[in-house]
Amino acid sequence: MSDYNPQQLEPKWQAKWEETGLYRQVIDKSKPKHYAMTMLPYPSGDLHIGHWYAMSPSDARARFMRMKGYNVLFPMGFDSFGLPAENAAIKRNIHPQKWTYANIDRMRGQLKSMGAMFDWEREAISSDPSYYKWTQWFFKKLMELGLAYRKLSAVDFCPTCNTTLAREQVWGDDRHCERCGTPVIKKDLEQWFFKTTDYAEELLDFSQINWPERVKVMQTNWIGKSTGADVVFKTEQGDEMPIFTTRPDTLWGATFMVMAPEHPLVDKITTPEQAEAVAAYRAAAERMTDIDRESAEREKTGVFTGAYAINPVNDESIPIWVADYVLMGYGFGAIMAVPAHDERDFAFATQFGLPIIEVIRGPERSDADGPLTEAYVTKTEGQMINSGQFTGTPTAEGIEKVTAWLEEKGVGKGAINYRLRDWLISRQRYWGAPIPVIYCPEHGAVPVPDADLPVMLPEDVEFMPTGESPLRFHEGFLHAECPICGKPSKRETDTMDTFMCSSWYQYRYLSPDYDDGPFDPEEGAYWLPVDQYTGGIEHATMHLIYTRFFTKAMREMGLVDFDEPMLALHNQGMVLGEDNEKMSKSRGNVVAPDDLVQKYGADTVRAYIMFFTKWEQGGPWNYDGIKGPQRLLDDVWAMGTKEYVQGVVNEKADRALRRKTHQVIQKVGADLEDFSFNTAVAAIMELRNSILESQRRSNVSSESMAEAIDSLLLLLSPIAPHITEELWAQRGKPYSIHQQPWPQWDADIAKEDTVTLIVQVNGKVRDRIEAPAGMPDEELKALALASEKIQKQLAGQEPRKVIVVKGKLVNIVK
RNA sequence: GGGGCGGUGGCGAAAUGGCAGACGCAGCGGACUUAAAAUCCGCCGGAGUAACCUCCGUGUGGGUUCGACUCCCACCCGCCCUACCA
Numbered sequence: 001m002s003d004y005n006p007q008q009l010e011p012k013w014q015a016k017w018e019e020t021g022l023y024r025q026v027i028d029k030s031k032p033k034h035y036a037m038t039m040l041p042y043p044s045g046d047l048h049i050g051h052w053y054a055m056s057p058s059d060a061r062a063r064f065m066r067m068k069g070y071n072v073l074f075p076m077g078f079d080s081f082g083l084p085a086e087n088a089a090i091k092r093n094i095h096p097q098k099w100t101y102a103n104i105d106r107m108r109g110q111l112k113s114m115g116a117m118f119d120w121e122r123e124a125i126s127s128d129p130s131y132y133k134w135t136q137w138f139f140k141k142l143m144e145l146g147l148a149y150r151k152l153s154a155v156d157f158c159p160t161c162n163t164t165l166a167r168e169q170v171w172g173d174d175r176h177c178e179r180c181g182t183p184v185i186k187k188d189l190e191q192w193f194f195k196t197t198d199y200a201e202e203l204l205d206f207s208q209i210n211w212p213e214r215v216k217v218m219q220t221n222w223i224g225k226s227t228g229a230d231v232v233f234k235t236e237q238g239d240e241m242p243i244f245t246t247r248p249d250t251l252w253g254a255t256f257m258v259m260a261p262e263h264p265l266v267d268k269i270t271t272p273e274q275a276e277a278v279a280a281y282r283a284a285a286e287r288m289t290d291i292d293r294e295s296a297e298r299e300k301t302g303v304f305t306g307a308y309a310i311n312p313v314n315d316e317s318i319p320i321w322v323a324d325y326v327l328m329g330y331g332f333g334a335i336m337a338v339p340a341h342d343e344r345d346f347a348f349a350t351q352f353g354l355p356i357i358e359v360i361r362g363p364e365r366s367d368a369d370g371p372l373t374e375a376y377v378t379k380t381e382g383q384m385i386n387s388g389q390f391t392g393t394p395t396a397e398g399i400e401k402v403t404a405w406l407e408e409k410g411v412g413k414g415a416i417n418y419r420l421r422d423w424l425i426s427r428q429r430y431w432g433a434p435i436p437v438i439y440c441p442e443h444g445a446v447p448v449p450d451a452d453l454p455v456m457l458p459e460d461v462e463f464m465p466t467g468e469s470p471l472r473f474h475e476g477f478l479h480a481e482c483p484i485c486g487k488p489s490k491r492e493t494d495t496m497d498t499f500m501c502s503s504w505y506q507y508r509y510l511s512p513d514y515d516d517g518p519f520d521p522e523e524g525a526y527w528l529p530v531d532q533y534t535g536g537i538e539h540a541t542m543h544l545i546y547t548r549f550f551t552k553a554m555r556e557m558g559l560v561d562f563d564e565p566m567l568a569l570h571n572q573g574m575v576l577g578e579d580n581e582k583m584s585k586s587r588g589n590v591v592a593p594d595d596l597v598q599k600y601g602a603d604t605v606r607a608y609i610m611f612f613t614k615w616e617q618g619g620p621w622n623y624d625g626i627k628g629p630q631r632l633l634d635d636v637w638a639m640g641t642k643e644y645v646q647g648v649v650n651e652k653a654d655r656a657l658r659r660k661t662h663q664v665i666q667k668v669g670a671d672l673e674d675f676s677f678n679t680a681v682a683a684i685m686e687l688r689n690s691i692l693e694s695q696r697r698s699n700v701s702s703e704s705m706a707e708a709i710d711s712l713l714l715l716l717s718p719i720a721p722h723i724t725e726e727l728w729a730q731r732g733k734p735y736s737i738h739q740q741p742w743p744q745w746d747a748d749i750a751k752e753d754t755v756t757l758i759v760q761v762n763g764k765v766r767d768r769i770e771a772p773a774g775m776p777d778e779e780l781k782a783l784a785l786a787s788e789k790i791q792k793q794l795a796g797q798e799p800r801k802v803i804v805v806k807g808k809l810v811n812i813v814k
Numbered sequence: 815g816g817g818g819c820g821g822u823g824g825c826g827a828a829a830u831g832g833c834a835g836a837c838g839c840a841g842c843g844g845a846c847u848u849a850a851a852a853u854c855c856g857c858c859g860g861a862g863u864a865a866c867c868u869c870c871g872u873g874u875g876g877g878u879u880c881g882a883c884u885c886c887c888a889c890c891c892g893c894c895c896u897a898c899c900a
Contacts, residue, residue: 213818213819214818214819214894214895217817217818217895218817218818218894218895218896221816221817221818221895221896222895222896224896224899226899226900228900243900244899244900245900246899246900247900258900300898323898324898325898325900326898326899326900327898327899327900329899330899330900331899331900334900335900336900337900338900342900343815343898344898344900345900347898348898417899417900418899419899537894537895538894540895541895541896611826611827611837611838612826612827612838612839613826613827614827617819617820617827619826619827620825620826622825622826622839622840624825624839624840625825625826625838625839625840626839627838627839627840628826628837628838628839629838631838632838678826678827678828678837678838679827679828679836679837681837681838682827682828682836682837682838683836683837684837685837685838686836686837689837756833758832758833760832760833760880760881762880762881763832763879763880763881763882764881765833768833800880801880802880803832803880803881805832805881808832808833809832809833809881811832811880811881812880813880813881
């Protein structure tokens, strides 16, 4: 028997798998398909332990499904456009392309060392012209559908990355850039957007997908649906001033109006006396960052415009103020303020001495209580007061009745608002897919004809952090002819958000070389949609919303006939450093998978990753802990290579080993089914322990021993694919273990023949009695009552009640 | 402020409302060894006890139940998301 040497046998089997095309995944209509996908990496340079943590359990799951009889597609690729490549170019004078593709080569090699079942012939690389041609084609299709448009607006801009960002890419309470952490600033720019808001309602519908509750909640909050009414106020001069409110029942309590500083009507309505103050306030608001503006703790600021609006429900004149707590980007950028029933309005009214009129009253309050000390905001309790003919109406009913009445009067209507914003996809960077548009002085924004796709990224550009795309300074790229009239025109020099590339990669995997469309429809008809997606929670409101939007848009394009891209989703957690902190080079707590593979072999690393914590939970790495799985594989190697010498067979021991074997087959299958990798490995360890004991005692038959070992190898093969393949071969079994069916378990063999009956008195365990399995409840009860210990507990008392839990437990209530 | 997730031995963790701590790491004792590592055997939540055993124990306090780590309510702590969205 030679020693277990993963460094030698892992590359050997990886080569054999490649040579024999073991993981080539092609259409096979005789089997049910299973499209499994794990989020693709950005080629940052090195595969880190987080990639292993995300990918190797996904691989084990895909392998398990394959053994269960599915034809499994499990592809891999690279999300290879993006800022780090360009930053490397600026810092170290390496071309982004060179940097990216060197990293891809390196990481592909590292991925192969993992021994995953990726079909590399389906590899998709988003920065390949053959890929981004179709990213550009999608852009054009979205334009055709009216789902892409260009708009001048105040957008989020990262001064470090020198580019605009989508709303989803601005994070945290200080509103920083998702990539580099710099607080963003606002800039007025003309940018391309996708109309994700067109699908807001559909995106709230999760009925067709089995996704984690957490992700659904995050997306739901992000989309932020509010139901209420649009109400048209008029200024005294007669300008219409629509507002959105979720509380039309509080209209009678509106004591002032507030407009966002950017509101277009501000200039028009401001009186000459107030003009200076308003102009100063607007200028100050403009200079302020979003952090200042959106800090909820900050005291409310604002300025009176001198103008008044007419409340359509009672014709009262109320002052119009400008304040930055009202945001231009939501609703109409103007609100009616009801200080009695809105915390923000209450704070503002208090600050500026504006009147507070109560129009909703709960049962616990009366006039004797004096003025309100805080806003009363309940939507479910209370009834309307001081509200004309609606006085006395309960709140919930009031909302409906007032809305209907507004509609009747023609001054408002029921309305829904979403917090979701359209997706800003323009980036002022080089290393991305160019937006395929030419600006003609006569025809405006003209899409590049299909025949001219892809719009190639030129290689010879200057990398300077100017805040504008380097493409703008590339004369050859910039100048083009209008596709319609041929007049000298200029190309769009912004590139697309890389989330655009990753919104459709699951389709490109199907046929990465296909050139008649984004994917081969034949492949699509078989494999789509993705059955099981896995990845980190951090993409809940970015990638996972974008890709859902994209699939819905692709449905409009007639490319797919389903509504959701990924039917099931499972999120893994995050591996932390040994110090329980997020891994980072500066903290020096980074775990290097290459070193671990070098030292222990990929199988041990995989097994430990799956064993050390609940997958969705994650947690700190522990270098000592890996010894557990290491010993497991050492033991497996020993039992797989050593000849078992059968001694005197003990029937009971023999049955016990077979029972354990079948119990573990059942357990591991169920655990892998629901991503419970840690308990699956633990169950395999239990089987290992039983086998070792049986070997020590030599008291089981060779057949039972062989069954146990062969089963263990099969159960372990999705987790540790190399060692199991090697031992399978050494045991004279046919290549490959990974093509074997998942072992069957037999309920009769798995069944215990005795049970430990737990006897409780008043819920406390007082005795344990060995009893034959399958004893009727009545007999169990008798057995329990006959127990000496129980008799002592009862001390002659008659039990008040006896509860028998089928075949398991008797609880005697004194 | 709002929403979500979590809190179990020294550590990572297990437990369809039914024996809390499976499985593993570390530790302790022993065997082997000149010695160490590796390996093997045993112990391993706390308190008491020579021992059999007994009592206590799943963040805290209540509740439901014959029975609660598990369900309900309130609170404390940690992490994540969100944050003047009218």
